[in-house]
Amino acid sequence: DAGVIQSPRHEVTEMGQEVTLRCKPISGHNSLFWYRQTMMRGLELLIYFNNNVPIDDSGMPEDRFSAKMPNASFSTLKIQPSEPRDSAVYFCASSPGQALYGYTFGSGTRLTVV
Amino acid sequence: RKEVEQDPGPFNVPEGATVAFNCTYSNSASQSFFWYRQDCRKEPKLLMSVYSSGNEDGRFTAQLNRASQYISLLIRDSKLSDSATYLCVVGNNNDMRFGAGTRLTVKP
Numbered sequence: 199d200a201g202v203i204q205s206p207r208h209e210v211t212e213m214g215q216e217v218t219l220r221c222k223p224i225s226g227h228n229s230l231f232w233y234r235q236t237m238m239r240g241l242e243l244l245i246y247f248n249n250n251v252p253i254d255d256s257g258m259p260e261d262r263f264s265a266k267m268p269n270a271s272f273s274t275l276k277i278q279p280s281e282p283r284d285s286a287v288y289f290c291a292s293s294p295g296q297a298l299y300g301y302t303f304g305s306g307t308r309l310t311v312v
Numbered sequence: 313r314k315e316v317e318q319d320p321g322p323f324n325v326p327e328g329a330t331v332a333f334n335c336t337y338s339n340s341a342s343q344s345f346f347w348y349r350q351d352c353r354k355e356p357k358l359l360m361s362v363y364s365s366g367n368e369d370g371r372f373t374a375q376l377n378r379a380s381q382y383i384s385l386l387i388r389d390s391k392l393s394d395s396a397t398y399l400c401v402v403g404n405n406n407d408m409r410f411g412a413g414t415r416l417t418v419k420p
Contacts, residue, residue, distance in 0.1 A: 300346050
């Protein structure tokens, strides 16, 4: 299995631009998570999906952030408009749906908003 | 109070040393516990689950103390390759909370 695949690996964008991050979970995993990691705040859960349905988006910072999961093999996290304080590493993770197995993380997208 | 708290370290230990980290959690209803390892500029990777009875995987031992609401990770005979940040994870089902991590550096 190729694991959780995220793209792009790095993204540098100007303030005000739209940013779209992509994630392909492990086949057969029915839970998908988007996390953001910064030095100041550590790993923060933004949103998670179960069977493609958003379950908890209470971690999404504000309306500029949105996430979709149109099918079991693809999810996007969009920031529009982006701001410098959005600079962070964004991780996608998936799990079989039972906490017993933990999460598998993708390699992350390092976002820099200038 | 944070839901999951860890000593950020850094812990600097010589090769071969034994080192232990603790992680406290605030939600007494938590049922799932894990230790993850994160190398610099990499993603977190599952190191081991933590079971109620405690569990061991080679040089690594994890324990859970429900009464005092903490989990621990013990690393024996530490190697240079153990240098990383260790994250504890606590929660239920898909509501898992990550600690900020404890940084470990093993020196020759």
